[in-house]
Amino acid sequence: MKRLLNLKGILHNKDFKYAISLFVIIGFICFSFYELSKAEVTVVQNDEETxxxxxxxxxxxxxxELAIDVGEHDKLSHEQSELVDSGMKIEHTIAKQVVVNVDGEQQSYYTIADTVEAFLAEQNIDLSKNDHIKQSMDTNIEENLEIYIEKAxxxxxxxxGEEKQVWSTGGTVKKLLASEDIQIGELDRVEPKQSASISEGTAVNITRVEKVTDVVEEEVDYKVVKRSDDSIEKGKEEVVSEGETGVVEKQYEVVLENGEEVSRELMKENVKKESQERIVAIGTKVSEPASTPASTTTASADTNSNATQSETVSRGTEEETSKTLYMKATAYNWDCATCDGRGLTSTGYNLKANPNGVVAVDPSIIPLGTKVWVEGYGYAIARDTGGNIKGNKIDLHMSSKQKAASYGSRTVKVKIID
Known part of the structure; x- marks a missing residue:
């Protein structure tokens, strides 16, 4: 009870009250001084100020003090060891990780750059004008951004045949040709094929192929035909008919590769002018030696007697009594492109059943039904006609198309038997 009364007395003591007030004032002053002694610092981080x-x-x-970790690649406007001054503004730029993929090979970087363009400059990554980068140069840098670069x-x-050097970052041959605006024709060849991938060192070869039509006229030389003539003395020759060259028009399909001809195929031909044979008469006449007048009558009589006898004998042989012609002969077969396919002649004769010994003639020269002998063919009967058989022309029927093609066309001696 006495202690309690003493404590109340102390509290009511003026000196004690004064001491407490003084202590509070001093504490406030100290606190104020402590606070005022603090430096005011501004920290800027990612455009945010604290x-x-x-x-x-x-x-x-x-x-x-702010529990901020400063990374190895971060940027500070001041060194961490620098002393703090009141009013100091410290800028802290946090580095971001960026992955650069160059032709499939990756490498990681840390950067404080704001854009892809600034990053490439910061890291001294050179790009040529032909290189390709997936991102645009003004793309903002974000954490773990992957930048794709294709080197040209x-x-x-x-x-x-004309070479040129071009730049590429890869892809297919087709893509490369399209980028160079190179058109490929339907017949052109490209090596390697257009679907193939290209890489450094690839060589693309384009063979330009075209087909053109070439029409040329060629001369056809005439044939020389020699005929015996008993009205010309033996050892002498006379030109009966001058030969004349013919003209055939040939149409070729020509294949050109890079402008050079590599193949030529005959598509069709047209005879524009027939060649005319050169006919030469060979003399066979033998002059008889002169006889004496005394024996003239007898010799003449003997001669006439022998001639009569020879003539009588010769009348019995077909060759001596027949008419001989020189004609242009062409072989044919019933199964030709312009034939009717039935194998019947203009007279109704069946060539399929009887393929041998039949000739087609101009009835004004050799009447139908006439028996003839053809040099190199033998005996035959005129049983057919043809639109192209005019004048001294004759067509010889062959048992097959192969034989007809092999025979072709030639000048032959034709004897009319009956």
């Missing part, structure tokens, strides 16, 4: 009052001695202490390389293109 202002703090601190007794930190260094920049590093400020970040420790040179390709040799041989286009129809």
């Amino acid at each position: 202002t703090v009052h601190t007794h930190a001695k260094t920049v590093g202490d400020v970040f420790d 390389f040179q390709i040799t293109i041989n286009d129809g």
Whole structure:
């Protein structure tokens, strides 16, 4: 009870009250002085400002006080060991990780750059004008951004014999040709094929192929036909008919590769002018030696007697009594392109059943039904006609198309038997 009364007495003691007040004032002053002694520091991080009052001695202490980790690749406007001054503004730029993929090979970087363009400059990554980058240069840098770069390389293109060097970043041959605006024709050849992938060192060869039609006229030489003539003395020759060259028009399909002819195929031909044979008469006449007048009558009588006898004998042989012609002979077969396919002649004769010994004639020269002998063919009967058989022409029927093609056309001796 006495202690309680003493404590109340102390509290009511003026000196004690004064001491307490003084202590509070001093504490306030000290606190104010402590606070006022703090430095005002502004920290800028990713465009966000934070202002703090601190007794930190260094920049590093400020970040420790704020529990901010400064990465190895981050950028600070001040060194961490620098002493803090009131009013100091510290800028902290946080580095971001970026992955660069160059032709499939990856490499990681840390950067404080804002855009792809700034990053490439920061890391000294050179790009040629032919290289290809997937992102645009003004793309903002974000954490773990992957930048794809395709490095260009040179390709040799041989286009129809003309070479040029072009730049490419890969892909297919077709893509390369499209990028160079090179058109490929239907017949052109490309090596390697258009679906093939290209790489550094690839050579693309284009063979330009075209088909053209070439029409040429060729001369057909005439044949020389020699005929015996008993009205010309033996050892002498006379030109009965001058030969004349013919003209045939030939149409070829020509294949050109890079402008050079590589093949030529005859498609069709047309005879524009027939060749005319050169006919030469060979003399066979033998002059008789002169006889004496005394024996003239007898010799003449003997001669006439012998001639009569010879003539009588010769009348019995077909060859001596027949008419001989020189004619242009052409072989044919009933199964030809212009034939009717039935195998019947104009007279109704069946060539399928009887393929041998039949000739087609101009009835004004050799009447139908006439028996003839043809040099190199033998005996035959005129049983057919033809639109192209005019004058001294004759067609010889062969048992097959192969034989007809093999025979072709030639001048032959024709004897009319009956």
